[in-house]
Amino acid sequence: MAKATKKPATKKPTKKAAAKTTKKKVASKAATAKPVKKIARKLQKATAVGSTALVPLEDLAGAAVLDRLWAVIKTRRTADPAVSHSARLLARGTAKVAQKFGEEAVECLIEAVAGNNAALVAESADVLYHLLVLWVNAGIEPGKVWAELVRREGVSGIAEKAARPAAVLSVASTKIP
Numbered sequence: 193m194a195k196a197t198k199k200p201a202t203k204k205p206t207k208k209a210a211a212k213t214t215k216k217k218v219a220s221k222a223a224t225a226k227p228v229k230k231i232a233r234k235l236q237k238a239t240a241v242g243s244t245a246l247v248p249l250e251d252l253a254g255a256a257v258l259d260r261l262w263a264v265i266k267t268r269r270t271a272d273p274a275v276s277h278s279a280r281l282l283a284r285g286t287a288k289v290a291q292k293f294g295e296e297a298v299e300c301l302i303e304a305v306a307g308n309n310a311a312l313v314a315e316s317a318d319v320l321y322h323l324l325v326l327w328v329n330a331g332i333e334p335g336k337v338w339a340e341l342v343r344r345e346g347v348s349g350i351a352e353k354a355a356r357p358a359a360v361l362s363v364a365s366t367k368i369p
Contacts, residue, residue: 262324289329293322
Protein backbone atom coordinates (compact mmCIF):
# COMPACT_ATOMS: atom_id res chain seq x y z
CA MET A 193 0.00 0.00 0.00
CA ALA A 194 1.35 3.34 -1.02
CA LYS A 195 1.86 5.90 1.58
CA ALA A 196 -0.46 8.88 1.19
CA THR A 197 1.41 12.02 0.44
CA LYS A 198 0.46 14.96 2.45
CA LYS A 199 -0.21 18.19 0.63
CA PRO A 200 1.92 21.03 1.85
CA ALA A 201 -0.08 23.15 4.17
CA THR A 202 -1.18 26.37 2.55
CA LYS A 203 -1.27 29.20 4.89
CA LYS A 204 -4.73 30.66 5.10
CA PRO A 205 -4.70 34.39 5.27
CA THR A 206 -5.74 35.80 8.56
CA LYS A 207 -8.69 38.13 8.69
CA LYS A 208 -6.30 41.00 9.27
CA ALA A 209 -4.17 40.15 6.19
CA ALA A 210 -7.27 39.64 4.03
CA ALA A 211 -8.63 43.00 5.12
CA LYS A 212 -5.29 44.64 4.29
CA THR A 213 -5.27 43.09 0.78
CA THR A 214 -8.85 44.18 0.19
CA LYS A 215 -8.05 47.71 1.33
CA LYS A 216 -5.09 47.84 -1.09
CA LYS A 217 -7.29 46.71 -4.00
CA VAL A 218 -10.00 49.22 -3.09
CA ALA A 219 -7.40 51.98 -2.69
CA SER A 220 -5.88 51.12 -6.07
CA LYS A 221 -9.28 51.27 -7.80
CA ALA A 222 -10.16 54.46 -5.96
CA ALA A 223 -6.87 56.05 -7.01
CA THR A 224 -7.64 55.54 -10.69
CA ALA A 225 -11.27 56.56 -10.35
CA LYS A 226 -10.50 59.57 -8.16
CA PRO A 227 -9.45 62.01 -10.93
CA VAL A 228 -12.50 61.14 -13.02
CA LYS A 229 -14.83 61.52 -10.05
CA LYS A 230 -13.11 64.76 -9.05
CA ILE A 231 -13.59 66.20 -12.54
CA ALA A 232 -17.22 65.03 -12.59
CA ARG A 233 -17.85 66.75 -9.25
CA LYS A 234 -16.25 69.98 -10.49
CA LEU A 235 -18.33 69.82 -13.65
CA GLN A 236 -21.53 69.23 -11.65
CA LYS A 237 -20.76 72.20 -9.43
CA ALA A 238 -19.84 74.38 -12.40
CA THR A 239 -23.00 73.56 -14.30
CA ALA A 240 -25.30 74.01 -11.31
CA VAL A 241 -27.44 77.10 -11.74
CA GLY A 242 -25.87 79.98 -9.92
CA SER A 243 -22.63 78.13 -9.24
CA THR A 244 -19.35 80.01 -9.16
CA ALA A 245 -17.19 76.87 -9.18
CA LEU A 246 -14.40 76.90 -11.70
CA VAL A 247 -13.44 73.91 -13.80
CA PRO A 248 -9.84 74.22 -14.97
CA LEU A 249 -9.43 74.07 -18.73
CA GLU A 250 -7.07 71.12 -18.48
CA ASP A 251 -9.82 69.12 -16.76
CA LEU A 252 -12.29 69.74 -19.54
CA ALA A 253 -9.86 70.44 -22.37
CA GLY A 254 -11.60 73.81 -22.84
CA ALA A 255 -9.19 75.26 -25.37
CA ALA A 256 -9.13 71.93 -27.20
CA VAL A 257 -12.90 71.97 -27.68
CA LEU A 258 -12.63 75.50 -29.08
CA ASP A 259 -9.84 74.37 -31.41
CA ARG A 260 -12.01 71.47 -32.62
CA LEU A 261 -15.03 73.73 -33.12
CA TRP A 262 -12.88 76.20 -35.07
CA ALA A 263 -11.68 73.34 -37.31
CA VAL A 264 -15.28 72.25 -37.96
CA ILE A 265 -16.34 75.81 -38.79
CA LYS A 266 -13.35 76.13 -41.13
CA THR A 267 -14.45 73.00 -43.03
CA ARG A 268 -17.96 74.45 -43.31
CA ARG A 269 -16.58 77.39 -45.27
CA THR A 270 -17.04 75.29 -48.43
CA ALA A 271 -20.16 73.46 -47.27
CA ASP A 272 -23.67 73.97 -48.61
CA PRO A 273 -25.26 77.02 -46.91
CA ALA A 274 -28.61 75.20 -47.05
CA VAL A 275 -27.39 72.56 -44.61
CA SER A 276 -24.82 74.41 -42.47
CA HIS A 277 -25.42 77.45 -40.29
CA SER A 278 -21.68 78.20 -40.31
CA ALA A 279 -21.58 78.01 -44.12
CA ARG A 280 -24.62 80.29 -44.34
CA LEU A 281 -23.01 82.90 -42.08
CA LEU A 282 -19.66 82.76 -43.86
CA ALA A 283 -21.33 83.02 -47.27
CA ARG A 284 -23.04 86.24 -46.22
CA GLY A 285 -19.74 88.03 -45.67
CA THR A 286 -17.77 89.77 -42.98
CA ALA A 287 -20.41 92.39 -42.13
CA LYS A 288 -23.05 89.72 -41.41
CA VAL A 289 -20.61 87.56 -39.43
CA ALA A 290 -19.61 90.58 -37.33
CA GLN A 291 -23.24 91.64 -36.88
CA LYS A 292 -24.22 88.18 -35.64
CA PHE A 293 -21.29 88.12 -33.21
CA GLY A 294 -22.40 91.53 -31.90
CA GLU A 295 -26.01 90.36 -31.46
CA GLU A 296 -24.86 87.34 -29.47
CA ALA A 297 -22.56 89.49 -27.33
CA VAL A 298 -25.45 91.84 -26.50
CA GLU A 299 -27.69 88.88 -25.59
CA CYS A 300 -24.91 87.63 -23.31
CA LEU A 301 -24.67 91.03 -21.63
CA ILE A 302 -28.44 91.20 -21.13
CA GLU A 303 -28.44 87.84 -19.33
CA ALA A 304 -25.47 88.91 -17.20
CA VAL A 305 -27.24 92.11 -16.11
CA ALA A 306 -30.45 90.16 -15.46
CA GLY A 307 -28.51 87.74 -13.24
CA ASN A 308 -29.76 84.75 -15.23
CA ASN A 309 -26.71 82.50 -14.93
CA ALA A 310 -28.15 79.53 -16.82
CA ALA A 311 -28.98 81.73 -19.80
CA LEU A 312 -25.62 83.49 -19.44
CA VAL A 313 -23.85 80.15 -19.84
CA ALA A 314 -25.87 79.36 -22.99
CA GLU A 315 -25.34 82.82 -24.46
CA SER A 316 -21.62 82.64 -23.63
CA ALA A 317 -21.40 79.45 -25.69
CA ASP A 318 -23.16 81.29 -28.54
CA VAL A 319 -20.68 84.19 -28.26
CA LEU A 320 -17.72 81.80 -28.39
CA TYR A 321 -19.16 80.00 -31.42
CA HIS A 322 -19.77 83.26 -33.29
CA LEU A 323 -16.32 84.55 -32.31
CA LEU A 324 -14.83 81.43 -33.88
CA VAL A 325 -16.89 82.05 -37.03
CA LEU A 326 -15.46 85.58 -37.07
CA TRP A 327 -11.92 84.17 -36.73
CA VAL A 328 -12.49 81.70 -39.58
CA ASN A 329 -13.85 84.52 -41.71
CA ALA A 330 -10.77 86.65 -40.97
CA GLY A 331 -8.33 83.76 -41.37
CA ILE A 332 -7.22 83.87 -37.73
CA GLU A 333 -6.14 80.60 -36.14
CA PRO A 334 -6.99 80.02 -32.46
CA GLY A 335 -3.32 79.37 -31.64
CA LYS A 336 -2.53 83.01 -32.39
CA VAL A 337 -5.12 84.14 -29.85
CA TRP A 338 -3.94 81.58 -27.27
CA ALA A 339 -0.36 82.82 -27.76
CA GLU A 340 -1.50 86.41 -27.19
CA LEU A 341 -3.28 85.37 -24.00
CA VAL A 342 -0.15 83.58 -22.80
CA ARG A 343 1.91 86.68 -23.62
CA ARG A 344 -0.42 88.82 -21.51
CA GLU A 345 -0.66 86.36 -18.61
CA GLY A 346 0.52 87.93 -15.38
CA VAL A 347 0.69 91.43 -16.89
CA SER A 348 -1.48 94.19 -15.52
CA GLY A 349 -4.20 95.22 -17.96
CA ILE A 350 -3.17 98.85 -17.54
CA ALA A 351 0.49 98.05 -18.25
CA GLU A 352 -0.41 95.82 -21.21
CA LYS A 353 -2.55 98.53 -22.81
CA ALA A 354 0.14 101.19 -22.27
CA ALA A 355 2.73 98.94 -23.95
CA ARG A 356 0.69 98.43 -27.14
CA PRO A 357 2.14 99.97 -30.30
CA ALA A 358 0.58 103.26 -31.42
CA ALA A 359 -0.68 101.61 -34.65
CA VAL A 360 -2.89 99.26 -32.64
CA LEU A 361 -4.32 102.11 -30.60
CA SER A 362 -4.74 104.51 -33.53
CA VAL A 363 -8.20 103.18 -34.35
CA ALA A 364 -10.78 105.38 -32.66
CA SER A 365 -12.47 103.46 -29.88
CA THR A 366 -15.54 104.22 -27.86
CA LYS A 367 -14.67 101.62 -25.23
CA ILE A 368 -14.79 102.77 -21.65
CA PRO A 369 -11.20 102.95 -20.33
